[in-house]
Amino acid sequence: MKKSDVYIIIPSYNEGEELIKTIKGLSALGYNIVVVDDCSTFPAIDFINNSDIKCHCLRHLINLGQGAALQTGTEYALKNKAKYVVHFDADGQHPVEAIDQALSKFEVDENLDIVMGSRFLNAEHTSSVPKKRRFVLKVARLINYLFTGLLLTDAHNGFRVISAKAIPKLVLTQNRMSHATEVLNLVKKNKLNFIEIPIHVTYTDYSMEKGQSAFNSINILFELIIKKIIP
Amino acid sequence: MTIVQGILLVLIIVSFILYLAKFRKGFIDKIILLMLLACGITFIVVPDITSAIANKIGVGRGVDLIFYLFIMTSVFLLITLYSKIKFLEKELTSLTRELAKEFAKKSE
Numbered sequence: 034m035k036k037s038d039v040y041i042i043i044p045s046y047n048e049g050e051e052l053i054k055t056i057k058g059l060s061a062l063g064y065n066i067v068v069v070d071d072c073s074t075f076p077a078i079d080f081i082n083n084s085d086i087k088c089h090c091l092r093h094l095i096n097l098g099q100g101a102a103l104q105t106g107t108e109y110a111l112k113n114k115a116k117y118v119v120h121f122d123a124d125g126q127h128p129v130e131a132i133d134q135a136l137s138k139f140e141v142d143e144n145l146d147i148v149m150g151s152r153f154l155n156a157e158h159t160s161s162v163p164k165k166r167r168f169v170l171k172v173a174r175l176i177n178y179l180f181t182g183l184l185l186t187d188a189h190n191g192f193r194v195i196s197a198k199a200i201p202k203l204v205l206t207q208n209r210m211s212h213a214t215e216v217l218n219l220v221k222k223n224k225l226n227f228i229e230i231p232i233h234v235t236y237t238d239y240s241m242e243k244g245q246s247a248f249n250s251i252n253i254l255f256e257l258i259i260k261k262i263i264p
Numbered sequence: 265m266t267i268v269q270g271i272l273l274v275l276i277i278v279s280f281i282l283y284l285a286k287f288r289k290g291f292i293d294k295i296i297l298l299m300l301l302a303c304g305i306t307f308i309v310v311p312d313i314t315s316a317i318a319n320k321i322g323v324g325r326g327v328d329l330i331f332y333l334f335i336m337t338s339v340f341l342l343i344t345l346y347s348k349i350k351f352l353e354k355e356l357t358s359l360t361r362e363l364a365k366e367f368a369k370k371s372e
Contacts, residue, residue: 069364078369078371081371082371082372086371087370087371088370088371089368089369089370089371090368090369090370090371091364091365091367091368091369092364092367092369093360093361093364094360094363094364095356095360097356097357097360097361101357101360101361104361105360105361105364105365108361108365109364109365109368112365206354208353208357
């Protein structure tokens with residue numbers, strides 16, 4: 034695969050310094066970087082133009098949510114003939130090394146459709162996840178299993194790498210945070226080939242403060258149930 | 265209440281639920297609303313009808329009957345409204361997405 038075949042999609046909402054740091058960390062890889070600015074108060078493009086980084090920047094004129102931003106970025110990548118699309122967080126939680134790890138899985142198995150990250154495949158990674166988050170995720174994992182029939186080790190991981198041919202079968206219609214569950218639903222419904230790889234997620238005070246609260250999982254559960262009744 | 269009434273009632277309720285969940289059509293929604301309007305007008309003009317119906321199906325009073333019908337009508341309206349909102353959300357997302365892709369920038 035060529036470097037230009039890979040597009041990294043970074044949804045961003047009100048991320049400034051962290052976003053720039055993340056992009057700088059990724060630039061050494063040489064892949065295309067697409068920032069989708071989900072109507073941040075201060076447009077991401079301003080931060081980007083003030084720094085010495087190269088990337089594409091799209092902007093949602095109204096705030097739609099992380100799922101929607103990922104879908105927008107993914108469609109843009111496909112328009113630019115991407116062969117692999119990476120979903121990557123803006124706040125520095127995701128490890129850069131995981132991208133090449135995931136891409137190598139595609140070289141080995143050409144029928145692979147999607148690689149998903151998991152914080153719980155490895156004891157060391159697991160222990161770095163804060164306890165409360167771990168508990169909520171264990172419950173989420175069971176709920177995901179109830180809704181999707183797939184029991185993964187990590188119910189709600191935003192890190193994924195998808196091959197271009199699988200993307201038409203992985204269209205995200207849930208705009209906000211339930212995209213993780215929607216991905217699982219689609220993987221199951223379309224019988225996509227997937228594997229999980231262990232990744233180490235870095236929780237910093239910044240990302241914890243900004244990240245989802247445990248209560249947001251109730252929102253997600255609610256959205257899932259409603260979607261079952263009123264598609 | 266006779267068995268036939270019971271079966272008819274169950275049939276109507278089940279088809280109502282099925283309709284809400286699967287076969288929604290704007291045209292039929294309007295017909296349902298018109299029927300509900302007709303009921304409402306009838307109850308106002310001939311209030312004794314409510315007691316008669318209520319007694320037949322075993323509900324307390326005419327007022328109770330109206331109450332239940334009101335609840336069902338409200339639920340129906342809320343569901344139609346919610347669906348419309350969801351549809352609008354989809355359209356907004358589509359628009360925003362096309363604009364974002366169309367005016368994509370590269371860093372400089």
